[in-house]
Amino acid sequence: MIPLYDLRLDAEDIAAVVETLQSGWLTMGPRTAEFEEAFAAHLGCRHAVLLSSCTAALHLAYLGLGIGPGDEVIVPSYTFAATASAVLYCGGTPVFADVVGPHDLSIDPQDVLAKITPRTRAVACVHFAGYAAPVEDLRALCDEHGLALVEDAAHAPSATAAGRSLGTWGAAGCFSFFSNKVLPSGEGGLLATDDDELAARVRSLRSHAMTSVTWDRHRGHAETYDIVDVGFNYRLDEPRAALLLSQLRRLDDEVAVRRRLTRRYRELLAGVEGVTVPYEDAGVDESSCYVMAVLVDDASRRDAVRLALRERHGIQTSLLYPAVHRFTAYRERFPGVSLPRTEDASAREVTLPLFRHLPDEDVERVVDALRQELAA
Numbered sequence: 001m002i003p004l005y006d007l008r009l010d011a012e013d014i015a016a017v018v019e020t021l022q023s024g025w026l027t028m029g030p031r032t033a034e035f036e037e038a039f040a041a042h043l044g045c046r047h048a049v050l051l052s053s054c055t056a057a058l059h060l061a062y063l064g065l066g067i068g069p070g071d072e073v074i075v076p077s078y079t080f081a082a083t084a085s086a087v088l089y090c091g092g093t094p095v096f097a098d099v100v101g102p103h104d105l106s107i108d109p110q111d112v113l114a115k116i117t118p119r120t121r122a123v124a125c126v127h128f129a130g131y132a133a134p135v136e137d138l139r140a141l142c143d144e145h146g147l148a149l150v151e152d153a154a155h156a157p158s159a160t161a162a163g164r165s166l167g168t169w170g171a172a173g174c175f176s177f178f179s180n181k182v183l184p185s186g187e188g189g190l191l192a193t194d195d196d197e198l199a200a201r202v203r204s205l206r207s208h209a210m211t212s213v214t215w216d217r218h219r220g221h222a223e224t225y226d227i228v229d230v231g232f233n234y235r236l237d238e239p240r241a242a243l244l245l246s247q248l249r250r251l252d253d254e255v256a257v258r259r260r261l262t263r264r265y266r267e268l269l270a271g272v273e274g275v276t277v278p279y280e281d282a283g284v285d286e287s288s289c290y291v292m293a294v295l296v297d298d299a300s301r302r303d304a305v306r307l308a309l310r311e312r313h314g315i316q317t318s319l320l321y322p323a324v325h326r327f328t329a330y331r332e333r334f335p336g337v338s339l340p341r342t343e344d345a346s347a348r349e350v351t352l353p354l355f356r357h358l359p360d361e362d363v364e365r366v367v368d369a370l371r372q373e374l375a376a
Contacts, residue, residue, distance in 0.1 A: 047199035054176035106133035130288030132161035258289035
């Protein structure tokens with residue numbers, strides 16, 4: 001079986017975690033702060049706040065920007081549900097916008113513009129598969145209408161647009177360190193921002209809005225604490241911070257390998273009939289290449305092709321993503337939503353295996369198998 005994703009940690013990663021376990025300090029502390037400083041420098045932003053998940057980052061981004069009951073946030077439906085559900089956590093209303101099309105699975109700025117109302121407070125974009133959403137257009141649109149731009153950059157560490165890191169174009173950028181991500185720690189997320197006030201609020205809210213945390217009191221920097229807001233337990237622990245810090249040192253190498261494999265996929269897929277490969281070849285140079293997504297031209301064959309890849313060829317695939325507005329919880333809350341381009345892409349997408357140590361011959365095997373099944 002060629003798996004969709006295969007995580008292998010280096011010896012130095014395991015050593016970093018073991019050292020942390022032996023230190024006797026496991027909750028949020030010095031390694032968390034060290035990773036935050038290093039990741040902020042990597043992105044080129046003022047603040048990076050390490051959190052328990054990207055979902056937590058999205059929640060605190062919306063909350064920190066003042067989203068509440070009666071407010072609307074325009075979001076894509078072609079994403080993981082958290083992009084929208086975090087708006088609901090705040091009491092706000094997600095308003096779903098369509099994607100550009102099969103060659104660009106990003107939220108469409110023109111559809112965003114059409115859905116702005118007096119209640120709109122923010123726009124969220126997703127850098128799908130690590131390719132930049134049209135952030136320059138979205139940033140200009142948001143500035144013109146007095147809206148905040150939130151970047152769901154879960155797929156996009158080390159990805160750029162016009163030479164600028166994704167996650168730094170908007171008021172906040174939200175990253176994921178889930179097990180299958182480009183920079184994995186099992187669980188974990190991060191909020192990046194240049195806004196001092198937003199960063200301070202997120203740091204407070206991630207740990208119950210306490211005026212001092214355990215590490216502060218351990219070092220004698222505080223004797224007690226106050227609670228100044230209704231906060232959350234969105235901390236990440238020190239072993240995971242150590243794991244992230246170890247892997248961050250070779251993140252650029254990780255992305256370089258992913259780009260090479262993605263170029264090879266795209267080269268081979270160019271000769272396969274019945275499949276569309278989103279984005280342009282030139283976009284690979286700025287992408288983190290998180291996943292290798294393709295669209296089967298005939299949606300009615302998509303599921304049968306996936307089954308054949310698994311059963312006949314030993315190749316695991318996935319779907320990124322089912323449309324959020326068609327999930328039961330959202331269909332019941334927001335009936336009648338129609339997003340033709342999102343629905344089309346969601347019905348045709350197949351995610352192919354992609355990870356750092358995927359052999360070139362396995363890339364060829366995947367494409368050959370896909371060609372055979374589409375021709376059958």
